[in-house]
Amino acid sequence: MAMLTITKEFRFDAAHKLFLKDLTDQENREAFGKCSQLHGHTYCLRITITGKVQPNGMVLNFTDLKQIVEEKIIARYDHSHLNELEEYRDLPTTAENMSLYIFKVLAACLKKQKVTLTEVQLYETPTSWATVSHDA
Numbered sequence: 462m463a464m465l466t467i468t469k470e471f472r473f474d475a476a477h478k479l480f481l482k483d484l485t486d487q488e489n490r491e492a493f494g495k496c497s498q499l500h501g502h503t504y505c506l507r508i509t510i511t512g513k514v515q516p517n518g519m520v521l522n523f524t525d526l527k528q529i530v531e532e533k534i535i536a537r538y539d540h541s542h543l544n545e546l547e548e549y550r551d552l553p554t555t556a557e558n559m560s561l562y563i564f565k566v567l568a569a570c571l572k573k574q575k576v577t578l579t580e581v582q583l584y585e586t587p588t589s590w591a592t593v594s595h596d597a
Contacts, residue, residue, distance in 0.1 A: 465520050466579055468509040469527060473535050476501040477543035477554040493553075505584035506534070508567065511595075512576035521576050529570050534563055556583050556591035564593040 478500065479493035489497040508530055512520040537546070543554040552558045560583045568578040577595060584590040 464511055465514050466509055466511045467520050467523070467526075468507055468580075469523055469530070471506040471508070471527075471530055471535055472503060473506070473539035474501060474503050475538050475541050475543050477549075479553050479555065480544075481553060482551075502585050504538070505582075505587075505590075506530070506563070507580075507582040507584075508578070509580040509582075510571055510576045511579045512574075521571075521574055525574065529574075530567065533566050533570055556585045556589070559583055560591040560593045 476499060478498055479496040480489040481492070484492060486497075508526065510521060510526065514520060543549055543559070548562050549558065560581050563583065564578060564581045567581070571578045580592060580594045582590055582592045
C-alpha cells in the first residue's frame, strides 16, 4: 500500500511575552527586544501526517484530525496567555518551544490512529515560523 502525507491548517490567537526568569527586565529587553513586552499573535498551525491509504481512500479523515488537534492544542492555546500554561513555566514561549511541545502531544495521540505525525509548522507571523519534523 502507498504511503501518503496530508496536512491540515489551524489558527488560534494567544498572548505572550518572551523572557527568562533569571534575567532582569533590562536584560530581557536586551535579549528579546520588543517581544519582552506582553503582545499577541494570530498563530497558524500546520499539522502534517503520513500513513497508509485506507480502503476508504483516506490516510485519516480530516474531521478526525481536526477533532484531535482542536481538543489537544487549540482548546488549550486559543485566547490564552501562553506564559501561564504549565508547559512554559520554565521555558520561553518561542515558536520553537511551542512547536516541540505540540509535536510531542500530537505524536502520541496520532500514533493511536495508526498514522505518523510527520511535521508541525507554527507560524507566529506570516513570515516567521518554526518547523519540527519526524526526523528532528
